[in-house]
Amino acid sequence: MAIDLGAVEAQLSTAFPGAVVEREGDWLVLDRDRLPSIATYLRDEMGFDFLTHVSASDYADHLDVVYNVYSTRPELQGPGLSFKVRVPDRVDARVPTVTTIWKSANFQEREVWDMFGIHFDGHPDLRRILLWEGFEGHPLRKDWHEPYYEEDNKPFGSRWPYPENPRPRSAEQRVHWRANVQYPQGFDPEDWDLGADYPPLFAPKVEINGIDTEPVYLNVGPHHPSTHGVFRMVVGLQGETVTNLTPVVGHLHRNHEKIGERNLWNGNIPYTDRLDYISPMYNEFAYVVAVERMLGKEVPERAEYLRVIMGELARVVNHLLTIGFQFNELGAMMTPMIYAFTEREHVLDLFEEASGARMMHNYYRIGGVYGDVSDEWLARCRKVVSRLDRKIDEFETLLTDNEIFISRSRGVGAMSWQEMVNYGVTGPVLRSAGLSYDIRRVEPYSIYESFDFEVPTYETGDVYDRYRQRIAEARQSIKILKQALNRIPATGAIMDGKNAWNVKVPDGELYSRVEHPKGELGFYLVSDGGTNPYRYHVRSECLINLAALEAMSVGHLLADAIVILGSIDITLGEVDR
């Protein structure tokens, strides 16, 4: 099923003559200058209220900014519209912002500015997001090279030592500073303000109810036990109430995309493990599905079942861990977390046997999976699944009716689903607010269509509902797992063709998304027909869900803001990539 692009094009062209500049495969190239009005029309008249993905791509003579919009209307859910605008001028690249239409563009446009140097006119807060102010250049442009740059494509010559290169030199040996740094011509450290970017502790006095008070800025993180890693937020406080909150990300920016554009298509699979390192299996799933869509590859049935089994096990573990962490933040220090980690160990043992690695599995392959499993493994997996089923009950007995939990979480961080959609929030957080939107249902991939499961929803989207949502989804995963374990074909290939070292992907570009435990994980891939991606972008649900953090937290106590952050469920590896 695909969207009727011709109809969309016709409708747009009637409303805005000349708006569709060109049609490029499955993408419409829209008129850059009229983008805001076209976008408003798309949202209000055509029902595309859900902008999930914005990024860019650098071609030698121009830059493209790409957008993917979807609809949440029940009759239009499903495949969305992909469009782009063209930026011919590389030096003074400008595009009007769509933040005013879809708030989800906010962080993503900042990222495009940071990585590509495309200026979004009218953006409320266009600062670098992953790197720091003062950084030289925009790293994802193709003509930008880092200090350790060797070649455009892997495998690098230096990694094949013989015969031309008998003594390969390490990256450090090639760089003057013996470190991964470079300074531009004429850089004088004294001209720079090398200080920290902290806001002043106190803001100017304000009068509230006739009393002079001073709002305080509190810096939480990047080293903080409750920020799930190296996330930092600057919280403005009035007394203990949050008045504003600025997320500061990028402390774990590992240049996933720049490295990904050098790697072979296969070579990216282990890197995707390191995105959301709580559920590596599902990241791989998302990536191989995207590449297979480009290749038009079929996957053997047994492999599909194995994929779903691994993926859903990962989802259960993810949800249990999230709940465990969540209770850490609520003050139930350690106990629920240790319970969750215990369950994780059982699943990891299964993963380790199947893939050879405990945590970074590298199990999925383009066209299949890496290794088959034995009948004994399947029997053990059945046992683990019924154990998980029991354990979810146990979690519920311990936590669901806990009075302290209810009073700390009811009404905290609530947000309507309409607003969440505008912020681009996806996954359990969105569903807990009442919108039944699960990519496994609306745009099925793999063999999810053949399973009987429901998409649970709750009403308010507060922290309590998000907790119940995760429990309910874990139960549905168990349901899928039970069916998959019953129906998996006893034998069969696990790989389409033989496991090639290298794949060539035909020319083209696509945005492909799956329902990751945390939300919509998407990959935007561009191929020039070679052995490595020309453009490789990860649409990170964690980063985009964070965009709603401020709106969810304002008006609540600082201690609740921490809980709200936990309930959004982020992994910094994926936020920062």
Next chain:
Amino acid sequence: MSDEITVPDELKGNVFITKLSELYGWGRKYSLWPMFFGLACCAIEFMAAAAARFDTGRWGMDLARASPRQADLIVISGTVTKKMVPKIVTLYNQMAEPKYVISMGACATGGGPFKEGYNVVSGIDQFLPVDVYVPGCPPTPEGLIAGYMAVHEKIQNERINDVPWYEKDPIPKAPVPLLGGPDLIDPRHMDEIRARVRAPQSAAVGGEPEKEDA
């Protein structure tokens, strides 16, 4: 003075004779409090090591402290980025002596799979004195525990009369790198950077290769 000490018969089994240094090391090694600090994927295995199955509490390490002032051990558990490294070094400097550093995983040790990245520091040992390196990506909890054991061994072998934190002179702080310009600046390179930009035909760029045998 003879080293021989005789224990009266009635006290045998109740009195143990040891050297002060050994007692000192023995006491310290079983109360090593790690910092509640995680950087990336390795941090998850760091937590798994503390959870029920591997239970580092068996060696008195179950109390992870969020404040560097109360921690004895910092496990650099993940990729060290340029944006984060000033904070890591500051945290290290805030820890009280004696303190130990474990570099956990390929990233903390040398940049790991992300070494070529523009925001990645190739190894925390450029800035901090590392006591134990634990290989792996990520190291298994067993591997991390082996690293802990190595730190224990090191502590056990330290002698009270020559440990640096009882010396008169203060122990120098680790250099805190500066961030805010175009790239990370190691304060130890400050003079050289300045000299290179002032020199005619300045070549303060990073990409310039070293001589083959440098």
